Amino acid sequence: MRTTDRTEISARVLALLEKRFGDAARALPADAELSSALPGFDSLAALEYVNAVEGEFGIEVDFVGDDVRYWFSTLDRTAEYVRECVEDRAA
Amino acid sequence: MTYDMLQRSSGIVSGESDLWCTYAAVRTLAWLGRTGDLPSPETVAAFLASRQNPDGGFAWSSGMSSDAWATYYCTQALADLPAGSRGPVRAPSSDWVRSTAHADGGFAMTPGQTSDVWATYYAVRTLVEIYGERPPEELFGWLAALQAEDGGLAWSPAHAKDGTSDARACYYAVTAWSTATGGLGPLPWDRERLTNWLRDRQSASGGFTFQAGDGTDCLWATFRAVSALSRLGEAPRDPEGCIAWIRSRLRPGGSFTRWPGYPVADVWAAFCGVGALRELGAALDDIADAVVATVLSFRTGQGGFTYRTPELASDVLTTSAHLVAGRLPDAAAHDALRWTESCMMPNEDGIMYMPGRGSEVRCTLWALSAGAFGDDAPARSRIADWLTGSIQNPDGGFGYWEGRASDMVSTCSAAEILHRTGGNRPADALRGIAEYVATCETAPGRYANVPGGRPTLRATLQALRALRRAGGADGARVDEALARHRVRGGGYANESNRVPDLLSTYEAVLTADAFGIEWDAGHLSRFLDSVRTADAGFAWTPLMPTSGGPLADCLGRRLELRLSPERHPLPPLALS
Numbered sequence: 001m002r003t004t005d006r007t008e009i010s011a012r013v014l015a016l017l018e019k020r021f022g023d024a025a026r027a028l029p030a031d032a033e034l035s036s037a038l039p040g041f042d043s044l045a046a047l048e049y050v051n052a053v054e055g056e057f058g059i060e061v062d063f064v065g066d067d068v069r070y071w072f073s074t075l076d077r078t079a080e081y082v083r084e085c086v087e088d089r090a091a
Numbered sequence: 092m093t094y095d096m097l098q099r100s101s102g103i104v105s106g107e108s109d110l111w112c113t114y115a116a117v118r119t120l121a122w123l124g125r126t127g128d129l130p131s132p133e134t135v136a137a138f139l140a141s142r143q144n145p146d147g148g149f150a151w152s153s154g155m156s157s158d159a160w161a162t163y164y165c166t167q168a169l170a171d172l173p174a175g176s177r178g179p180v181r182a183p184s185s186d187w188v189r190s191t192a193h194a195d196g197g198f199a200m201t202p203g204q205t206s207d208v209w210a211t212y213y214a215v216r217t218l219v220e221i222y223g224e225r226p227p228e229e230l231f232g233w234l235a236a237l238q239a240e241d242g243g244l245a246w247s248p249a250h251a252k253d254g255t256s257d258a259r260a261c262y263y264a265v266t267a268w269s270t271a272t273g274g275l276g277p278l279p280w281d282r283e284r285l286t287n288w289l290r291d292r293q294s295a296s297g298g299f300t301f302q303a304g305d306g307t308d309c310l311w312a313t314f315r316a317v318s319a320l321s322r323l324g325e326a327p328r329d330p331e332g333c334i335a336w337i338r339s340r341l342r343p344g345g346s347f348t349r350w351p352g353y354p355v356a357d358v359w360a361a362f363c364g365v366g367a368l369r370e371l372g373a374a375l376d377d378i379a380d381a382v383v384a385t386v387l388s389f390r391t392g393q394g395g396f397t398y399r400t401p402e403l404a405s406d407v408l409t410t411s412a413h414l415v416a417g418r419l420p421d422a423a424a425h426d427a428l429r430w431t432e433s434c435m436m437p438n439e440d441g442i443m444y445m446p447g448r449g450s451e452v453r454c455t456l457w458a459l460s461a462g463a464f465g466d467d468a469p470a471r472s473r474i475a476d477w478l479t480g481s482i483q484n485p486d487g488g489f490g491y492w493e494g495r496a497s498d499m500v501s502t503c504s505a506a507e508i509l510h511r512t513g514g515n516r517p518a519d520a521l522r523g524i525a526e527y528v529a530t531c532e533t534a535p536g537r538y539a540n541v542p543g544g545r546p547t548l549r550a551t552l553q554a555l556r557a558l559r560r561a562g563g564a565d566g567a568r569v570d571e572a573l574a575r576h577r578v579r580g581g582g583y584a585n586e587s588n589r590v591p592d593l594l595s596t597y598e599a600v601l602t603a604d605a606f607g608i609e610w611d612a613g614h615l616s617r618f619l620d621s622v623r624t625a626d627a628g629f630a631w632t633p634l635m636p637t638s639g640g641p642l643a644d645c646l647g648r649r650l651e652l653r654l655s656p657e658r659h660p661l662p663p664l665a666l667s
Contacts, residue, residue, distance in 0.1 A: 035636070040141075042153060042154070043154060043631065043632055043634050043635050044145075044154065046634040046635070047590060047632075047634055050634070062579070062580045063578065063580065063589060063590050063591060063621075063632075063633050063634070064578060064579075064580030064581040064582060064591060064617055064618055064621045064633055065580040065581075065617075066580075067621070067633075068633055068634055069630075069633060069634055069635060069636045072634070073636070
């Protein structure tokens with residue numbers, strides 16, 4: 001992962017959601033709350049989502065310090081979180 | 092005992108659907124040919140489907156592990172719903188059910204656990220009736236070993252050696268055999284002795300009890316006994332007396348109640364009453380409308396059912412959680428405590444999750460921690476006797492309730508109850524606890540919830556607390572476990588050290604305190620900040636934005652109190 005381009009990051013995060021939630025994720029607005037927009041997005045699904053994002057971008061999330069319930073609540077916020085992580089790592 | 096408290100229900104209501112109740116409601120309607128009366132069966136289906144885990148099995152509640160009981164209830168209730176309302180079929184469950192099979196021929200509630208007849212019954216019914224598959228041939232040898240000296244059937248072959256027979260065990264075993272063979276295979280028991288044992292459970296009043304020596308007939312026992320007899324092609328000694336006794340459980344113009352003197356018509360009474368009359372070939376037409384109306388009045392907003400009208404459906408865990416968190420004013424707390432103390436079955440001296448359900452170890456610990464029977468030494472003594480005299484398993488451990496195979500949550504809870512109830516704790520009961528805990532050790536100082544399970548922080552801490560109560564445990568093991576599962580940013584994780592959760596963190600602090608181990612207040616405080624919610628509650632993990640409900644709020648509040656200058660001690664609660 002080299003890029004910090006938000007559009008590309010968003011596309012890759014969306015692909016992760018599509019893999020897990022199929023059609024429901026395909027039409028997902030970038031600012032939609034995942035817990036209400038995706039049927040079955042419970043705590044287990046949220047954990048799988050965070051783990052998938054970690055694996056995709058080679059980052060490690062701090063589950064307490066990073067306020068995961070904010071950053072992983074929408075596609076937009078997740079992409080922004082990933083972008084900052086990648087930039088921090090590159091700095 | 093009087094049941095006034097149950098009648099006006101001064102406990103705390105969760106308002107949530109319950110899987111047991113939902114299954115009982117749907118099955119009752121199906122037996123009456125009335126599932127078409129369900130106003131929105133698709134919402135029932137959605138509630139049931141929400142219990143399925145990615146492994147294909149179903150869980151008692153969201154987030155819990157799959158078990159054979161929940162899997163049968165969900166798959167059977169879904170099958171009972173009107174066609175077209177069941178929703179899309181998700182992963183089939185039969186592979187998961189087969190993963191609970193033991194080499195001994197029985198099935199366990201969860202993979203790795205010891206076989207018991209409850210789990211075996213549910214697994215066989217799911218495999219045969221839902222998926223059209225055959226259970227393994229070893230099943231019949233395992234079932235054969237359930238016959239005890241007195242002719243009745245017991246929870247497991249090991250229980251049979253001790254001579255503990257029970258009408259429920261008879262029903263589950265006979266039905267497993269009948270389901271697997273279509274009732275045509277060779278009977279693996281001495282028919283006459285088994286039939287006589289079952290018939291001897293009927294009293295002069297017409298109803299049945301679960302076990303020899305029980306003092307009160309109940310509808311649950313009656314349903315199980317007449318059903319077992321029916322599958323054997325037999326009948327009670329006095330079928331007409333039995334029908335009359337069952338019908339005398341009807342409330343005027345309404346549905347059934349569980350036993351004489353108990354005032355509440357509930358969902359399992361409807362299930363047992365209709366089920367028993369059906370097995371006896373008795374007429375149901377004259378009562379069907381009232382039973383259906385009553386059962387439908389138990390629907391909740393989540394799509395499933397609870398045990399009585401939702402606004403009165405208190406349960407012990409929710410009520411205890413409010414009491415332990417100190418959320419009730421004095422007068423309400425007094426009423427709630429008395430209500431909790433009234434939640435006992437006849438013949439079973441532990442406390443139930445919901446009135447009318449079997450007494451449960453874990454709920455008994457929560458109720459005692461909330462203050463139940465605090466000034467009633469004889470009652471505490473009866474609870475201790477119930478634990479050590481009736482429900483401790485031959486392997487030394489405890490299951491959720493009588494006859495269920497042992498697990499660490501229940502065994503740790505039992506050890507804490509025995510400590511709290513004082514009196515003469517029999518040395519062999521404590522020795523048995525230590526022996527069971529040893530079977531769950533997967534590596535030095537690491538424990539699983541059941542033998543053959545995966546080690547986790549909570550099971551390890553529960554094991555070490557149980558060992559401490561049973562005579563001694565090494566505090567260094569607690570230190571090692573806490574270090575292994577300490578999450579850098581705050582809190583403790585049940586598995587690895589990445590995702591902290593409220594329950595594991597509660598048990599970590601509780602166990603550290605019990606062993607006199609220092610912990611970092613800042614580390615706990617940071618974790619609590621991450622699970623505190625906008626509605627002033629607590630989430631189970633930092634991943635969730637909303638409160639996890641009264642139990643999570645209770646644990647979070649108690650951790651706050653532990654951090655306060657007064658350092659209020661944590662009650663020794665275990666949940667899962």
